[in-house]
Amino acid sequence: MIDKTWASAEQAVADIPHGASLAVGGFGLSGNPIALITALLAQGTSGLSVVSNNCGVDDWGLGVLLNAGRISKMTSSYVGENKEFERQFLSGELELELTPQGTLAEKLRAGGSGIAAFFTQTGVGTQVAEGGLPRRYDGVGGVAEASPVKDVRTFEIAGVSGEYVLEEAIVTDYALVHALKGDRHGNLVFNKAARNFNPLAAMAGRVCIAQVEELVEPGELDPDSIHLPGIYVHRIIEVGTEIEKRIERRTVAASTGEN
Structure with missing residues (x-):
């Protein structure tokens, strides 16, 4: 049996070196592997080249690494909602490879499929x-x-x-992804829109590290429900179902007083 579980996010990302390239899942703030990002921030890794649809916001998601000056290059399709991103790019501190969203998705998938x-x-x-x-x-x-x-x-x-x-195609040194469920073999199930770029990022990383809300035993996941097979995943940690999930921009309607 191949048990890919690691004890903590800190241990799982400990060997990511300065200057590494990362494929990171998420769309806006949905499906961000925040526990892994936070652990990477804490260990001080810098000079990172990151491939992700966007770079979070100023104080969440990849934005926390950006604010700390840890990212040297972003390959993204959307750069809004992050004032620090704009500042670093225009000042020359940050390199940006802007890529159409569908093309970015296919570049990651191609990399994971061995298509040059x-x-x-x-x-x-x-x-x-x-x-x-x-x-x-x-x-x-x-x-x-x-x-x-x-x-x-x-x-x-x-x-x-x-x-x-x-x-x-895009192939990176590591991939960081978030999933709803995973088993000890690394098979992953994503939750609705949080699926987004996560499977594609996972495919593109030479070493894929996944954080899951619920870790189950092999055989507990319905094979027909698995979104990403464990062959793409090398390390997996459990973060629990109560992990914080932020909404990028909350929109609500005014109450009419009616039930």
């Missing part, structure tokens, strides 16, 4: 393909580094000819 690259129509005719997107500013309003020109080719699919841009 793929062609997509997304980004054709824009700076995504033609280059010139700012990746790093010089701190005084100029662009210090811009995105390169990508290979664009013409293909015919179902009788329709079109241009497609080549996108390379």
